[in-house]
Amino acid sequence: MPQAEPAVFGxxxxxxxxxxxxxxxxxxxxxxxxxxxxxxxxxxxxxxxxAT
Numbered sequence: 001m002p003q004a005e006p007a008v009f010g011x012x013x014x015x016x017x018x019x020x021x022x023x024x025x026x027x028x029x030x031x032x033x034x035x036x037x038x039x040x041x042x043x044x045x046x047x048x049x050x051a052t
Contacts, residue, residue, distance in 0.1 A: 003012050025031045
């Protein structure tokens with residue numbers, strides 16, 4: 001959760017705050033949410049690990 005890492009993500013609204021804002025905006029019409037993402041590869045040197 002981004003809220004758990006403020007040093008990395010900065011100040012982030014809580015899930016409830018975001019939900020309330022979307023509800024408020026949706027009451028006025030269509031809401032489009034554009035979410036950017038990226039894939040992150042992780043590697044482990046642990047014995048007997050399997051790929052995910």
